[in-house]
Amino acid sequence: MKLLLLLAAALFLAGCSQGKKTNNLDGKKLLEQKCTKCHNIDLPPKTFEDEKAPPMMAVAFHIRSFIKTEDESQRIPKAVAFVKDYVINPSASKSFCDKESLKTYGIMPSQKGKVTQDELQAIAEYMFSHFTEKNLNEAQLLENKLNAMPKGERLALQNKCLSCHKVDKKIVGPAFRDIATQKGNSLEVLIHSIKNGSKKKYASSKGAVMPAFKKLSDADVKTIAEWILSLKSQKDEK
Numbered sequence: 001m002k003l004l005l006l007l008a009a010a011l012f013l014a015g016c017s018q019g020k021k022t023n024n025l026d027g028k029k030l031l032e033q034k035c036t037k038c039h040n041i042d043l044p045p046k047t048f049e050d051e052k053a054p055p056m057m058a059v060a061f062h063i064r065s066f067i068k069t070e071d072e073s074q075r076i077p078k079a080v081a082f083v084k085d086y087v088i089n090p091s092a093s094k095s096f097c098d099k100e101s102l103k104t105y106g107i108m109p110s111q112k113g114k115v116t117q118d119e120l121q122a123i124a125e126y127m128f129s130h131f132t133e134k135n136l137n138e139a140q141l142l143e144n145k146l147n148a149m150p151k152g153e154r155l156a157l158q159n160k161c162l163s164c165h166k167v168d169k170k171i172v173g174p175a176f177r178d179i180a181t182q183k184g185n186s187l188e189v190l191i192h193s194i195k196n197g198s199k200k201k202y203a204s205s206k207g208a209v210m211p212a213f214k215k216l217s218d219a220d221v222k223t224i225a226e227w228i229l230s231l232k233s234q235k236d237e238k
């Protein structure tokens with residue numbers, strides 16, 4: 001249960017965290033707007049057969065490690081300066097890409113006129129603060145934990161159901177285990193309530209209502225409802 005809370009918090013933070021701001025520019029947003037046409041920016045990255053450019057995590061990792069500097073405190077400022085220059089004046093001689101990759105991708109087309117130096121400063125600062133070993137490890141741990149959960153629980157977490165429901169404890173909505181053991185509740189009833197919402201069914205909710213989740217797919221709603229009902233038998237077994 002602690003783990004779940006932690007995961008919920010981590011997801012919440014991930015969903016809401018803003019990029020670091022330079023001159024009030026949001027590097028994260030700008031990166032999404034200006035660079036994702038070619039670079040994948042997921043962490044860990046997704047790779048495709050016919051990708052147009054190396055994933056941004058790879059770009060950030062390898063610029064950070066190839067930049068030459070005697071003074072370690074200058075590594076990030078130098079890496080930022082490299083990005084600001086490269087995006088406007090790309091060339092084979094400057095690129096840190098190996099020859100084979102350069103041949104596959106081709107040199108990056110200059111983005112001159114499409115992005116300003118201030119915007120690049122914000123983008124690059126975000127890149128080197130976000131694409132780090134630490135964040136990669138954390139993202140991978142979270143992904144492993146999500147993969148280890150029953151699919152219904154994962155969907156409930158990802159769709160923010162767990163901000164109002166816990167398995168064993170009433171918060172805004174009734175505990176999922178109490179919903180599972182509520183007289184008359186069946187798979188059909190739960191599916192109907194998740195899709196259309198529910199109110200005044202549980203005295204314990206004191207007027208709080210269950211919003212309708214119209215956008216969830218039928219398959220996902222069914223998976224979540226089955227998971228909720230499965231909590232009932234887990235209790236019986238104990």
Ligand code: HEC
Pocket residue numbers: 031034035036037038039052053054059062063082083086087090091094095096097102105106107108109111115123
């Ligand atoms: C039209 C496609 C395209 C867009 C848009 C694009 N890139 Fe690239 N980028 C590439 C390709 C292809 C490469 C790999 C070849 C190379 O190094 O030039 C690359 C490489 C790079 C490199 C050098 C990597 C190295 O190892 O030397 C940096 C830095 C970079 N991109 C940053 C950016 C940023 C920041 C943006 C958004 C402002 C961006 N790119 C937008 C295609 C693109």
Ligand code: HEC
Pocket residue numbers: 156159160161162163164165172173174179182185189190193194198199200201202203205208209210211213224228
């Ligand atoms: C904003 C808070 C909130 C969110 C978010 C929320 N619920 Fe609820 N849920 C409630 C409340 C309150 C009730 C009790 C309503 C009542 O008394 O009829 C409830 C009731 C339910 C019931 C019982 C319905 C029944 O017919 O017995 C199910 C099942 C349920 N929620 C599933 C979910 C799932 C799945 C999600 C995510 C897709 C979710 N809830 C998201 C507040 C919420």
